Amino acid sequence: AQKITQTQPGMFVQEKEAVTLDCTYDTSDPSYGLFWYKQPSSGEMIFLIYQGSYDQQNATEGRYSLNFQKARKSANLVISASQLGDSAMYFCAMRVFNQAGTALIFGKGTTLSVSS
Amino acid sequence: DVKVTQSSRYLVKRTGEKVFLECVQDMDHENMFWYRQDPGLGLRLIYFSYDVKMKEKGDIPEGYSVSREKKERFSLILESASTNQTSMYLCASSFTWDDRGHYEQYFGPGTRLTVT
Numbered sequence: 001a002q003k004i005t006q007t008q009p010g011m012f013v014q015e016k017e018a019v020t021l022d023c024t025y026d027t028s029d030p031s032y033g034l035f036w037y038k039q040p041s042s043g044e045m046i047f048l049i050y051q052g053s054y055d056q057q058n059a060t061e062g063r064y065s066l067n068f069q070k071a072r073k074s075a076n077l078v079i080s081a082s083q084l085g086d087s088a089m090y091f092c093a094m095r096v097f098n099q100a101g102t103a104l105i106f107g108k109g110t111t112l113s114v115s116s
Numbered sequence: 117d118v119k120v121t122q123s124s125r126y127l128v129k130r131t132g133e134k135v136f137l138e139c140v141q142d143m144d145h146e147n148m149f150w151y152r153q154d155p156g157l158g159l160r161l162i163y164f165s166y167d168v169k170m171k172e173k174g175d176i177p178e179g180y181s182v183s184r185e186k187k188e189r190f191s192l193i194l195e196s197a198s199t200n201q202t203s204m205y206l207c208a209s210s211f212t213w214d215d216r217g218h219y220e221q222y223f224g225p226g227t228r229l230t231v232t
Contacts, residue, residue, distance in 0.1 A: 009156075033219055045206065045223035091158060095219050102212065103149065103174070104221055108158040 002027045002096050006107035013082050013114055020067070021077040021110050023092030033095035034075040035104065036066065040088040048090075051075060082114045119143070120224035122207050128230045135194040137227050139207030146212055148190035149221065150174075150182065153204040165190055197231045204228050 003026040013019040025034065036048040051059045051066045059066040067076040079086055092107045123138035139148065147166050151159040151174075161174030163182040171182050179201060183191045190209075194201055205228075208221040 006158075035220070037223075043204065043226040043228075045208075047220055047222070050220065093159075102147075102219060103161060103164055105161070106151075106159040108156060 002029070002094065002105060004092050004094050004105055004107035006092055006110050008110045009108075010111045010113065013112065015084060015114055015116050016081050018078060018080045019082055019112065021079070021090050021092075021112065023075045023077065023107060025073050025075060025092075025094050027094065027096070029097060031097075034066070034068070035093040035095070036064070036075075036077045037091045037093060037106075038086075038088045039091065039109075045091075049077070079112075082112075084114050084116060087112060087114045120207060120209055120222050122205075122224040122227050124227050125225060126228050126230075128232065129194075129197050130232055131198060133194075133197050133231075135197045135229070135231075137192040137194075137205055137207075137229070139190045139192070139209075139224055140188055141190075141209040141222070142188065143209065143211075143222070144187065145209035145222075146187075147210045147221075148184065149208040149210075150180075150190065150192045151206045151208065152176070153206055153226075159206065162192065197229075199231050202229060202231045 005024045032053045034051045038046045049061045049064045051068045063080045065078045089109045091109045093104045119142045121140050129135050149164040150162045153159050160176050165171050165184045181193045206226045207224040210221045
């Protein structure tokens with residue numbers, strides 16, 4: 001079965017520190033994509049970063065990087081130099097295919113709190 | 117910029133009422149999706165559509181129906197609202213692939229529905 005698991009309900013970090021949010025996935029599909037979204041308290045979902053299953057290098061977008069370990073089926077999000085504005089819910093998601101096309105399945109999310 | 121709009125940010129309805137949640141996107145995306153988000157459960161896919169007049173059930177379609185008469189508009193219908201449908205509802209849209217060779221969903225701001 002295809003599944004995304006986020007085991008950390010909440011994480012706490014000080015400003016300027018780095019933080020890793022964990023994500024493991026399960027799929028038998030050789031071609032897949034992994035995503036991270038940020039959801040601030042306002043509710044909108046903000047796309048952060050994408051990693052394709054065939055990408056050789058870990059994806060990076062500014063302060064965000066995705067630590068992709070294919071053999072371990074993990075796709076952890078690393079935020080360097082945390083800022084107060086990083087406080088939000090973070091969702092890991094995976095692209096899945098079915099007969100009709102493609103969709104995303106999401107983990108349950110991790111709440112990140114950044115303090116000064 | 118991609119724009120996905122939802123008809124209401126907050127909605128309060130009574131048990132048994134028929135409820136329409138509207139979603140409009142302005143990027144000519146083929147794919148549109150409806151999710152519900154509940155604390156501790158992440159985002160769960162209700163229905164999706166890959167073309168006009170086409171719909172596919174997601175993981176939790178019971179109690180919901182959808183309509184896609186035009187490419188830019190995807191409606192979620194609660195035929196007879198119940199208290200267990202109190203939730204945040206998120207609409208999303210996407211191309212099948214974008215010009216970076218990957219897949220991304222763009223989300224609306226969400227509708228927080230309360231059924232009393």
